[in-house]
Amino acid sequence: MPHDLPSHIAPEAIYFDGTSSRRHRVTLSFGERLLLQNLEGETLASWAFGDLRRADAPSGILRLSNVAAPPLARLEIRDPGLAAQLTALCTGLDDTGPARHSTARIVRWSVAAAASVLLIAVFGLPLIAERLAPLLPRSFEQRLGVVVEQQVKTLLGDRVCDDPAGQAALAKLVEAVRSAGGLDDHVAVVVLSSGIPNAVALPGGKVLLFSALLADANDPDEIAAVIAHEFGHVAHHDNMKVLIHNGSASFLIGLLFGDLSGSGALVFATKTLITSSYSREAEHDADTFSIEVMQKLGRSPKGLGELLFRLTGKQGGSALDIVASHPLTEDRRDRMRSLDAVPTGPPLLTAAEWQALKAICKRS
Amino acid sequence: MNEMSSVPQVPMVRSGSFCGSRAEFRRLVLRGGLLELITLGFYRFWLATDMRRHLWANTTLDGDAAEYTGTGKELLLGFLMAVAILAPLYIGYFLLGIEAESLQTFASVPLVALFYLFSQFAIYRARRYRLTRTVWRGVRFWMTGSGWAYALRASLWALAVLLTFGLLLPWRTAALERYKMNHSHYGELQGRFEGRGLELFKRGWWIWALTLAFLIVPSLLWLPYLTIVVLPALPVLFALYRAMEWRWWLSGLRFGAVRLQSALPATALIPLYLKAIGWSALLLMGFSLYLGLGGVVITLLTGGEGELFRPEALQNNIAMLVLTGIGYLLLIVGFNAVMRIYLLRDLWAKVVNTTTVYGLDAAAEVAAQGELATALGEGFADGLDVAGF
Numbered sequence: 089m090p091h092d093l094p095s096h097i098a099p100e101a102i103y104f105d106g107t108s109s110r111r112h113r114v115t116l117s118f119g120e121r122l123l124l125q126n127l128e129g130e131t132l133a134s135w136a137f138g139d140l141r142r143a144d145a146p147s148g149i150l151r152l153s154n155v156a157a158p159p160l161a162r163l164e165i166r167d168p169g170l171a172a173q174l175t176a177l178c179t180g181l182d183d184t185g186p187a188r189h190s191t192a193r194i195v196r197w198s199v200a201a202a203a204s205v206l207l208i209a210v211f212g213l214p215l216i217a218e219r220l221a222p223l224l225p226r227s228f229e230q231r232l233g234v235v236v237e238q239q240v241k242t243l244l245g246d247r248v249c250d251d252p253a254g255q256a257a258l259a260k261l262v263e264a265v266r267s268a269g270g271l272d273d274h275v276a277v278v279v280l281s282s283g284i285p286n287a288v289a290l291p292g293g294k295v296l297l298f299s300a301l302l303a304d305a306n307d308p309d310e311i312a313a314v315i316a317h318e319f320g321h322v323a324h325h326d327n328m329k330v331l332i333h334n335g336s337a338s339f340l341i342g343l344l345f346g347d348l349s350g351s352g353a354l355v356f357a358t359k360t361l362i363t364s365s366y367s368r369e370a371e372h373d374a375d376t377f378s379i380e381v382m383q384k385l386g387r388s389p390k391g392l393g394e395l396l397f398r399l400t401g402k403q404g405g406s407a408l409d410i411v412a413s414h415p416l417t418e419d420r421r422d423r424m425r426s427l428d429a430v431p432t433g434p435p436l437l438t439a440a441e442w443q444a445l446k447a448i449c450k451r452s
Numbered sequence: 453m454n455e456m457s458s459v460p461q462v463p464m465v466r467s468g469s470f471c472g473s474r475a476e477f478r479r480l481v482l483r484g485g486l487l488e489l490i491t492l493g494f495y496r497f498w499l500a501t502d503m504r505r506h507l508w509a510n511t512t513l514d515g516d517a518a519e520y521t522g523t524g525k526e527l528l529l530g531f532l533m534a535v536a537i538l539a540p541l542y543i544g545y546f547l548l549g550i551e552a553e554s555l556q557t558f559a560s561v562p563l564v565a566l567f568y569l570f571s572q573f574a575i576y577r578a579r580r581y582r583l584t585r586t587v588w589r590g591v592r593f594w595m596t597g598s599g600w601a602y603a604l605r606a607s608l609w610a611l612a613v614l615l616t617f618g619l620l621l622p623w624r625t626a627a628l629e630r631y632k633m634n635h636s637h638y639g640e641l642q643g644r645f646e647g648r649g650l651e652l653f654k655r656g657w658w659i660w661a662l663t664l665a666f667l668i669v670p671s672l673l674w675l676p677y678l679t680i681v682v683l684p685a686l687p688v689l690f691a692l693y694r695a696m697e698w699r700w701w702l703s704g705l706r707f708g709a710v711r712l713q714s715a716l717p718a719t720a721l722i723p724l725y726l727k728a729i730g731w732s733a734l735l736l737m738g739f740s741l742y743l744g745l746g747g748v749v750i751t752l753l754t755g756g757e758g759e760l761f762r763p764e765a766l767q768n769n770i771a772m773l774v775l776t777g778i779g780y781l782l783l784i785v786g787f788n789a790v791m792r793i794y795l796l797r798d799l800w801a802k803v804v805n806t807t808t809v810y811g812l813d814a815a816a817e818v819a820a821q822g823e824l825a826t827a828l829g830e831g832f833a834d835g836l837d838v839a840g841f
Contacts, residue, residue, distance in 0.1 A: 102516075104590025109639060109818040111516070111589060144509035146471050146517045160590045160820065162519075191487065194498060194524075198491030339542070357777075 101165045103132060106158030114163075116170065118177065124163065133157065140178045150174065152181075209337045209362050214369075216336070221328035226274065226292065229328060233292030240288065240296060241280070247449075249279040249299055254448025257441035261308060264436055265316045268384040269377065275322055277315060281449045285399050287314050289321040291328060299449045305395055308437040311445070312385070313378050313392035320377025326370045334363045367413040375420055379427060386433020393421030466812050470804040472510030474797065480506060481792040485785040497531065498524035503792065508586065511804050514812050521592075522585035522827070530581070530827025538570075538832070565607070570832060572606035573599040576632070577829020583636060584825045589815075594822025597635030599829065605631060618660055623649030629701065638707045639818035646711075647704025652697065659693045687729055691721040698803055709814035716806045721799060728794040735786045739779055746775040 103112040103124050112132055117123040122140070124133040135154050143162060145151035150171035152163045165171045175181060262277045275293040282298040289295050295318040297311075305311050321327065341358050375392070382389035400417045414420075437445065484499035501524045508520035545566070580595040587593075609624035626649035633645035666682040695716050702714035750771050 106590045107820050109589040109591040109815055109820075111816070144505050144519050146510050146512065147473070149517065151517075151519070158590075158820075160521075160587055160592060162590050164516075191495075191498075194495055195487065195491050198494035201494070202492045339539070 100167065100170060101163055103164075104160070104162045105132065106161030116165075116174070118173070122174070122177075133161070135163075137177045138179050140174075140181060141183065142181050152178075205340050206358075209340050210365075213333050213336050213340075214366060217329040217333040220332055221325035224325075224328050229325075230292035232327070232331075233290040233294055236290050237294065237296070240290075244280065244282045244284065244298070247281040249281050249449035251444070251448045251450055253444035254279075254446075254450075257437055257445040258448065260441065261312055261436055261445070262315060264385060265312055265319060265381055268381045269316060269319050269323060271319055271323055275319060277318075279448050287318050289318040289327065291331075293322050295319070295322070301395075302446050302448065304399060305446075307391065308435065308442050308445070309382070309387045310391035310395040312387065312436050313382055313389060314395065316378040316381040317374045317392055319381070320374035321370070323377060324370065324373055326374065330363075330367065330370065333366050334359075337362050337366075364413050368415050371414045375415075375423070379424060383427070383429075385436065387431050387436065388428050390421075390424040390428045393417075393424035397421045466514040466809045468804045468807040468809065469512050470507075470510055470801040471512060472506055472797070472801070474793075477503075477506055477797045478789075478793055481789045482785075485788050488788075489781055489785055494528075497527035500524075500527060503796065504582070504585075507797065507800050511800075513588065513809060516589050519587040520585055521587055522581070526581075526827045527830050530829070530831035532831065533826070533828045534574075534831030537828075541570075568610070569603045569607050572603035572610075574829050574832030575606070576602040577825070578827075578833045579632060579829070580825045581827045581830050584822065588638070591639040591818055591820045592822060592824075593636065593638050595632075595636050595825065597631065602628070602631055617664060620649075621660070622652035622656065625649065625652065625697070625701075626704075629704070633705065636707075637822055638710075638815065639820050639822070641708035641710065641815060641818050644706045645704050646706055647700050652700045655700070656693055656696050659689050659696075663689055687725045688722055691725040692718060694725075695719070695721045702803070702807055707815065708818075709811040711810050713808045713810060714803070714806055715808065716803060720802050720806070724794045724798050724802070728790050731790040731794070732787060735783055735790070739783045742779050743776060746779070747772060750775075 100115045101113075101124070103114045104110070105112065112124075112126055114124040114126055114132060117125065122135040122137060123131055124135070125131050136156065139154045139156045140152045140163075141155060143151040143153045145164065148166065148168075150165040152165075152174075153159070154161055154163075165174060258277060258279065262275075266273070266275055271293075275295065277295045277297055279297045279299055279302065283300050284298050285300040285304050287295060287297045287301055295315065297315070297318075301314065302311065305314075338359055341362070378392055379389040382391070396417045480502055481499070484495065484502060487495040488499060501520075501522055504520045504522065508518045511518050576597070576599045580597075580599075583593045583595045585592075606624075606628055609620070609627060613620045613624050626645070626647055629647065630645045633643045636643035663686070666685065695718050698721075699714040699716045699718075702712045702716075705712045
């Protein structure tokens with residue numbers, strides 16, 4: 089270092105008293121205690137050896153603090169011989185201080201915390217969502233539903249199909265499914281004009297049916313099964329459950345990885361794995377609801393599976409099964425096909441009503 | 453030192469020097485990166501602390517090394533405090549979003565501005581934490597001022613910078629630094645900042661103009677190839693700007709009569725950025741090679757013929773997914789180590805070694821003052837993923 093003082097006045101050690109930045113050159117005398125004396129022979133401090141702790145310093149310098157002195161008081165020794173002499177006398181040099189964290193302990197508790205959080209996310213959150221979702225007031229759900237509906241309409245077009253004859257046929261179909269499913273009359277189905285074959289259940293009980301799905305359907309049973317599936321989501325409060333579950337899962341995992349904004353590939357991957365498994369379960373349960381409703385109506389439950397398969401084709405092996413939000417279409421179709429039965433109930437719509445429903449989007 | 457204060461006609465000139473061992477720092481960040489991986493990131497508080505301790509302790513000014521007295525535990529605590537505050541805020545943000553959306557679709561988007569405000573608060577308070585843990589000659593630095601007042605200023609300035617396509621950036625930097633330094637102290641010495649926005653602008657305006665031209669001209673002329681040609685120039689421009697900014701910033705710092713002067717050459721940081729980019733590219737190549745080899749090995753082990761050796765088939769293979777996941781995590785550890793070695797340690801060393809201090813006799817006997825600040829800001833910075841210095 090270029091700033092070292094000339095050797096003839098070189099002090100044995102440098103002392104900062106922690107109350108001012110003044111650099112004291114001191115000599116050390118070892119007795120019962122360590123005496124720090126300035127060049128005039130004045131004693132500046134008297135330190136007990138057991139109180140001395142090592143502080144951070146560049147290599148080659150021994151820097152000491154004293155637990156009984158002002159916290160920033162420092163003694164710096166640059167002479168290796170003197171440093172060794174002093175080190176031998178100090179018993180608690182490395183007892184506490186910044187370097188004393190136990191890496192093993194940090195690792196242990198981090199892994200424990202991670203395991204605990206992941207277990208909660210996988211097993212605890214579904215239970216919480218299950219219990220909590222039905223307790224939310226319907227007005228809150230409906231309010232959310234309005235928001236989602238607006239977003240869907242902004243993205244996909246907002247033309248509601250309302251041909252009167254089609255409406256009448258739809259109302260008849262919906263009423264049949266509703267009463268068979270045991271739902272009260274806050275549920276409703278609206279057909280939106282859209283080229284995307286899909287249907288969504290909104291929070292609050294409204295179901296949006298996109299017209300392309302009507303165009304692809306072969307008979308009223310298929311549409312009834314789709315509506316029943318969506319009503320299954322409504323009956324199970326799935327929107328609220330998914331909201332609670334996925335929201336908390338994202339939050340917990342974000343918390344775990346220290347990234348509250350939820351970015352980062354790791355957070356994303358974990359979140360996707362956990363939320364998609366939950367969503368697949370919800371879809372499976374909605375299928376069950378649809379099957380039961382169709383059986384109660386005396387119609388075959390296989391329509392939903394057939395319609396879906398027509399839309400998506402075979403899915404297995406082409407995408408990552410474990411991150412898919414829905415069960416594989418062929419699995420759903422096979423399940424419903426296995427329950428196929430000869431209809432025992434009357435057709436849900438007459439041929440004329442079915443034609444009217446398919447034409448619900450035509451402008452009068 | 454005190455003998456010398458009796459001859460004040462010659463102001464004392466002292467240089468800074470960084471004497472840390474590069475190998476030691478490399479070991480520190482590699483080990484720390486792996487521990488971060490094992491602890492799912494929790495080790496980051498201790499790693500950040502260890503890196504700062506290394507950098508501070510090896511930074512010598514006028515023969516005396518600085519010291520960092522912060523601890524990993526404090527950072528963890530700051531993170532927990534930030535979670536306690538941010539958690540209800542996220543919920544409130546969510547609910548407010550619903551309310552705003554029901555009035556007007558997608559009206560909640562401007563709420564993001566709130567998080568910008570928070571991140572600026574974080575930057576201020578994180579600096580305050582670091583400064584109050586910085587000790588030199590047994591006296592600590594400290595900082596007052598309001599994080600929210602700063603956040604408001606920073607956000608308004610950011611808006612102005614955005615509206616002028618970056619033209620006002622030097623003035624923003626100067627104004628914010630003035631606020632920070634006016635509230636900074638070393639013991640009883642009051643800090644201030646004398647760097648002028650105009651000064652930085654005069655030196656760096658051509659970088660701004662070139663960057664803007666590089667970004668706009670290719671898209672205006674509809675020449676996407678041109679973008680590819682000028683892309684390598686961007687890190688060089690950035691390194692030039694950073695060196696310029698460091699030099700301007702250090703030369704503007706004052707503590708009482710003590711002032712700094714930086715002689716950082718304009719091109720000093722270019723090799724660091726290029727090396728960091730080069731190493732990152734190398735790591736990426738290694739990663740692709742690893743994935744390719746992994747794919748071949750798995751295909752051979754599962755005894756698949758040509759049929760299996762398609763990307764789609766491997767995509768759905770659990771073993772391949774696990775291999776990719778592990779490789780990805782190691783890649784991140786590698787990236788972090790490269791950034792920390794070149795853009796933190798090496799950059800720090802270059803900056804410190806080219807810095808000279810004038811008027812240190814004014815700091816020969818400074819009385820200690822000031823309170824420690826909490827690590828709340830560090831926690832916010834961690835939670836919101838922002839960095840500041």
